[in-house]
Amino acid sequence: MTQQADSNVFYAQGWKTDYLHAEYGEGIYLYDHQGQQYLDAIGGTHCITIGYGVDEIAQAMVEQANKVSFTHKVKFTSDAQEELATLIADMAPDELRHVLFVTGGSTANEMAMQLAHYYHIARGKPSKYRVIGRWHSYHGRTTATLSMSGSLFARRSDMLHYQHDFPHIQAPHCYQCPYQHVNPECELTCATELARTIEQEGADTISAFIAEPIVGGAGSAITPPPGYYEKIREICDTYDILFIAEEVITGFGRTGKNFGIQHWDVSPDLITSAKGLSSGYAPMGCVILRENVAETFFASQRKGVPTFVTYSGHPISCAAALAVQKYIQQNQLIEQCQQRGDYLKQALSQLAYSQELMGDVRGKGLLLGVEFVQNKGTHQPLPRQQQFTETLVKTAFDNGLILRGRPGTGTSLDGDHILLSPPFVISETECDELVERLASSIKQTCKLTGLSS
Ligand SMILES: Cc1ncc(COP(=O)(O)O)c(C=O)c1O
Structure with missing residues (x-):
C-alpha cells in the first residue's frame, strides 16, 4: 500500500x-x-x-523489442504496423481501408477532428471546422476532445476558457428521453435534432459529427433505437459533414461485432478506436479512414496531413495489438x-x-x-x-x-x-x-x- x-x-x-x-x-x-x-x-x-x-502477447512484445524498438514514422514502417493495418482494414466496414496509428483514445479523436478539417480544406471548404457532439458522451482529456465531449461529470465546464465552440445535441437515451417522447412514435426526434442544429449553427462551419455508437462510461451503454444512425448518416450526407464513429470502447469486438456501428446499417467516414485494440497490453489507438476521405488527401496539392505523434505506430504497441487481434481470431x-x-x-x-x-x-x-x-x-x-x-x-x-x-x-x-x-x-x-x-x-x-x- x-x-x-x-x-x-x-x-x-x-x-x-x-x-x-x-x-x-x-x-x-x-x-x-x-x-x-x-x-x-x-x-x-x-x-x-x-x-x-496472456503469455503470447508478452512474447510478441519482447520479440519486437529485440528486433527494433522504435521507428521514425516519416522514414520507416515496420512489419508489425503493416500487418496490423491490413488486419484492421479487413475487420472494418467495407469502405474503411486506411489506418492512422496514434497512442490512445484522446489522440485518436483529436486527430480525427483535424483530419475532418483537413478534408474540407482540401476540398476548398476551409470554414468547415466545428464538430457537433452529443450530451452524455466522453471523447478524451485534451481540450479539443473535451470540447466535443458532453459529460457534465468530466467537468468540461472547468476548462471552458480553452474550449472550442462546438455544439451538442441530445443523446438518444430512450429510458430518460430528453423530449419525453416514446420510440417509435417519436420518429427519432433525437436524430433530426442534428439537422436542426446544423441549420441553426451554419452548415458551412461544421466539419463532422462525432458519436459513440453505444455510449461508454458517460452514459453506461445508452443504445440508440433502430434507424437512428441511418438517419444520422443521411443528415451528414445532406450537409456535407463527416460522420465519426467514436469506437474507443466499442471497437474490436466489445459489443459482439467487430465495430459497434455494425449493429446499424451504415458506414461512417472515420472510425476512432483504442482500448480493445491492444487489450491494454500497450498504449495504442487508431483512426480508420474511408477510401474517399483518404483519396482526397492522396490527390491534394498539399503534401500530407501532419496528424501523427512521436509514438504513432510504435513497433512494440503494434506487435502487442497484432498479437491480441490474432489471439481473438484464433479463439x-x-x-x-x-x-x-x-x-x-x-x-x-x-x-x-x-x-x-x-x-x-x-x-x-x-x-x-x-x-x-x-x-x-x-x-x-x-x-x-x-x-x-x-x-x-x-x-x-x-x-x-x-x-x-x-x-x-x-x-x-x-x-x-x-x-x-x-x-x-x-x-x-x-x-x-x-x-x-x-x-x-x-x-x-x-x-x-x-x-x-
Ligand atoms: C469513449 C471514450 N473515448 C475516449 C476516451 C479517451 O481515451 P484515452 O483515455 O485513451 O485518451 C475514453 C477513455 O476512457 C473513452 O471512454
Missing part, C-alpha cells in the same frame, strides 16, 4: 489517499500485494478483452463476447426483477449498463446527494468487485449508472459470481445510503 503523502507520484484523484499495488493479473482477476483477489468487471477501464496474463472471442454478453444481460435483468432500484439494464455484447432510479414506473433519478453510485463502487471494491460508475444521465448531475465490461474470456460461472457480488454490494449500498433494496 502506498500513501499519496509518501509518494512522488502525483495521483490526481484528490479524494483518494492510499493505493494498492497490483501484483499480477490472470484471466478476469487482479491480485494485490496482499494476495487479495478482485473480479475486474470493467476490464481495466473497458480495455481488457483477452484477459490478464473466436468476439463470438464468445456476444454469447457471454447475452448470458450476463439475462442474469442482470433477472436481478433487476427483484431489485427496487435497478431501473434499466441495457447494452450489447459485453458492454452492459445498469441505471438506478428511485421510481421504476416514472424512471425518476435518485437524489444526487444520496451518492448512490459512488457508495456502490466503493462497497463493491471492498467486496472484491471492480466497478465503475458515474452519475449524470439525468438532466443535470443526477442519474446513477454503472458500466460493466468484463474481458471476453469471462466464463458463465464467473458471470454468476459477478452478479452475486453485485447483488450483495447493492444491498449493502442501500443500507448505507438509507434506500430500500
